[in-house]
Amino acid sequence: MLRFAILGHKATTSPDFSLNDMPGGAGRMDVLCRCINSSFFLSHDLRRNTECYLILEGAEPHKTLRFSGETIRSLNPDERSAGALIKKGLSTPAEPEFRKAADGIAIRSGGLAELLQEFSFAVLDENGKDIRDAETLPENFILSDHMNFTEDEEALLKDLPRYSVGPRVLHADHTITVILNEFDRRERS
Numbered sequence: 301m302l303r304f305a306i307l308g309h310k311a312t313t314s315p316d317f318s319l320n321d322m323p324g325g326a327g328r329m330d331v332l333c334r335c336i337n338s339s340f341f342l343s344h345d346l347r348r349n350t351e352c353y354l355i356l357e358g359a360e361p362h363k364t365l366r367f368s369g370e371t372i373r374s375l376n377p378d379e380r381s382a383g384a385l386i387k388k389g390l391s392t393p394a395e396p397e398f399r400k401a402a403d404g405i406a407i408r409s410g411g412l413a414e415l416l417q418e419f420s421f422a423v424l425d426e427n428g429k430d431i432r433d434a435e436t437l438p439e440n441f442i443l444s445d446h447m448n449f450t451e452d453e454e455a456l457l458k459d460l461p462r463y464s465v466g467p468r469v470l471h472a473d474h475t476i477t478v479i480l481n482e483f484d485r486r487e488r489s
């Protein structure tokens with residue numbers, strides 16, 4: 301299983317956002333929608349072996365949404381479709397344990413600290429080790445949205461390995477695409 305976790309620093313934790321204003325009122329939810337799409341979409345197919353976690357930090361308490369490629373339904377490649385599924389996820393009350401909100405979507409309260417206790421993550425960072433030089437690839441990756449990691453987040457992440465997909469700073473969703481491409485190439489060879 302491959303996992304991508306994206307920190308949404310301003311992303312709302314309420315389902316009452318407008319699909320017409322995801323970059324504004326919803327706190328750059330558009331970035332997170334694109335990360336969902338990059339995690340799952342192939343042409344005319346979905347990657348079933350991938351999970352995408354959205355850590356929503358725009359309000360207290362933080363919430364985490366989990367999207368599972370194996371069971372997700374009704375996801376189409378446009379941002380509004382992913383946004384509608386996020387709204388559905390956020391409509392379910394968040395408790396400390398993940399609770400199913402819909403097929404392939406679960407929600408819980410808590411954020412980065414809780415997720416780090418569950419899996420060993422690698423941080424995606426343009427200054428990290430070149431992923432092409434990694435003999436074996438990690439399977440769980442953390443990215444930031446359009447902002448840098450905060451000092452508190454950096455403190456939580458400081459001991460984790462860091463990998464780069466190249467020297468330029470990319471958008472988070474493009475970084476996910478490059479990582480998945482690296483897995484695809486290695487699988488083929």
Ligand SMILES: C[S@@+](CC[C@H](N)C(=O)[O-])C[C@H]1O[C@@H](n2cnc3c(N)ncnc32)[C@H](O)[C@@H]1O
Nearest residue numbers: 424425426443444447464465466468469470472
């Ligand atoms: C738009 S960047 C975040 C803001 C960025 N630090 C900046 O200066 O604009 C989104 C995220 O994608 C990941 N990322 C971007 N470029 C990368 C690269 N070349 N290698 C690895 N990860 C990268 C990082 O996790 C980064 O936090």
